[in-house]
Amino acid sequence: MLFRNLGMLVGAAFVLAACTPPARTLVTVAEPGQLAAETKTEVKSDRKATEPKNVILTREDITDRAYKAIADIKVVVRRLFLPDPDPTQAEADLMLKTTAAALGADAVVLVRYGSSGITLTTWGTLESQGRAVYFTE
Amino acid sequence: MPSISLNKLRALSCGVLVALAISGCARPAPDLPPDYGSVDSKTPLTADQFSAQDLALSCTQARQQQVELTDEASRLTGVIDDSKGYNEAIGILGALFIVPALAADQNPDEKRRLDEIQTRWDTLVALRRYKSCTT
Numbered sequence: 001m002l003f004r005n006l007g008m009l010v011g012a013a014f015v016l017a018a019c020t021p022p023a024r025t026l027v028t029v030a031e032p033g034q035l036a037a038e039t040k041t042e043v044k045s046d047r048k049a050t051e052p053k054n055v056i057l058t059r060e061d062i063t064d065r066a067y068k069a070i071a072d073i074k075v076v077v078r079r080l081f082l083p084d085p086d087p088t089q090a091e092a093d094l095m096l097k098t099t100a101a102a103l104g105a106d107a108v109v110l111v112r113y114g115s116s117g118i119t120l121t122t123w124g125t126l127e128s129q130g131r132a133v134y135f136t137e
Numbered sequence: 138m139p140s141i142s143l144n145k146l147r148a149l150s151c152g153v154l155v156a157l158a159i160s161g162c163a164r165p166a167p168d169l170p171p172d173y174g175s176v177d178s179k180t181p182l183t184a185d186q187f188s189a190q191d192l193a194l195s196c197t198q199a200r201q202q203q204v205e206l207t208d209e210a211s212r213l214t215g216v217i218d219d220s221k222g223y224n225e226a227i228g229i230l231g232a233l234f235i236v237p238a239l240a241a242d243q244n245p246d247e248k249r250r251l252d253e254i255q256t257r258w259d260t261l262v263a264l265r266r267y268k269s270c271t272t
Contacts, residue, residue: 032172061174061262064271069172110169115217117162118224127166136176
């Protein structure tokens with residue numbers, strides 16, 4: 001009995017050691033208008049990366065400067081364990097900016113958020129979406 | 138074939154109920170509209186995408202409606218946030234004692250209204266672009 005329990009413990013330790021902790025943030029990037037599509041084509045941007053701190057983030061559209069859309073971005077921030085902090089809009093904003101900057105975007109427009117709440121696998125999930133764009137003038 | 142006792146089956150059903158009861162607490166972010174804003178947009182805005190009442194709105198009136206929507210969304214988000222602690226407690230109780238958490242507060246009315254607000258917001262944002270209102 002003792003050996004069996006010990007064996008199970010060692011087995012469990014091996015399994016856990018091989019596991020990497022799941023990410024707190026998940027990011028999906030798709031062609032503009034394609035986030036909800038079943039199959040998403042990979043977004044390739046030939047633009048030089050920008051600085052995340054310089055990326056404008058707005059719930060509005062930008063109408064006083066011409067722009068081109070690069071990609072739609074979806075960010076999911078998850079509270080995986082009970083002691084973890086709740087996901088916040090600031091965290092989602094930071095990830096939107098970082099992802100958009102890597103694509104060479106100057107702004108993320110039409111940003112929207114879901115409502116944070118418990119899901120089947122997390123103690124809190126907050127989703128946000130936005131469209132990464134660059135100014136053409 | 139291994140037999141499952143009635144108690145185990147009952148506990149399993151309760152666990153499933155707990156999971157189902159709390160799984161719908163998060164509201165996903167509403168989908169983005171088509172890309173009508175790009176200079177090379179394939180889906181530019183046209184007048185027939187707006188109602189006659191909306192087309193009659195001035196830029197200032199559209200902006201005013203956006204302000205009102207923002208206020209209402211903030212209030213509803215506060216109501217949903219207030220339920221978070223309660224739902225968390227229900228989740229913990231469910232996980233510890235496998236009791237049905239049918240009392241989890243999912244705020245369906247507030248969430249539905251927040252989705253409606255986002256839809257209206259998107260219409261007003263598109264209208265302001267169509268009318269060439271300044272940002």
